[in-house]
Amino acid sequence: MNKPECIIEIESLSTRFGNHIVHRDINLDVYRGEILTLIGGSGSGKTTLLRQMLGLERPSQGKVRVFGNSLDNIRSNIQEKNVRGHCGVLFQQGALFSALTVFDNVALPLRELHALSEDMIRDLVMVKLNMVAIEPKHANKMPSALSGGMIKRVALARALALDPELLFLDEPTAGLDPELSQSFVELILALRSEMNLTIVMVTHDLDTLVALSDRIAVLADQQVIITGTLDEIRRFQHPFITSFFKTIQHKIEQKNHSEQTWKTVPMPS
């Protein structure tokens, strides 16, 4: 079997803020097409690691390579645009610009290219809004007129504006009620196959974790203590994992049960 293609390679990464060591000698690969979720206790360095993968922060030591480019080695604007242009980000708060309409929020990354006509931008924005199930009638609304679920969808449309190959999701379902959260998870899964996305996510939400993750990387004791599937992680002996999985055991059982039921659904007569 061919080795899967690495989109992100993290090698011997350490992070220190003054005397505070957050990461110590972290190694982690993200493969094309997967959804990799980072979990860990509060302050374990998940968001910092996500920001380092985006090139927004530099580690104290070690290397982060994205699409084969070492992020601490990016010298030219063109090279930076090349890497950034292939990445989309959905920040925790949705982070729409409150002074811009829905349309202008999604148009922003397209306008920043300085390469597209307003007609092309209009068409692309409407396609992206359609992809996240936001009707055209909402395009001229201000973010303050939207529900929490709609803000997340518009923010996702903006993150997808440049057709990224790599999408970063920081707590994508935080602040959504269970129903909205579930439909947002389904939207992410649909877009992932439609756009062949590779996704790196941080989440505390157990339903989101179980529903979306192909692999999970666990941050504890300043290191990635294990990377694997939900089942592999669950079998790993570590106090953080034991206490984490106590609370989600029943969710995994529910998921396994619904998959079983799905697999064994009777043929229609």
Ligand SMILES: Nc1ncnc2c1ncn2[C@@H]1O[C@H](COP(=O)(O)OP(=O)(O)OP(=O)(O)O)[C@@H](O)[C@H]1O
């Ligand atoms: N710029 C900074 N300067 C100093 N300390 C920082 C900085 N950024 C992060 N930290 C510290 O690094 C540690 C890791 O922070 P980070 O936000 O990455 O953790 P996290 O796992 O995402 O936490 P949470 O789950 O609570 O969001 C924390 O102790 C935080 O206070």
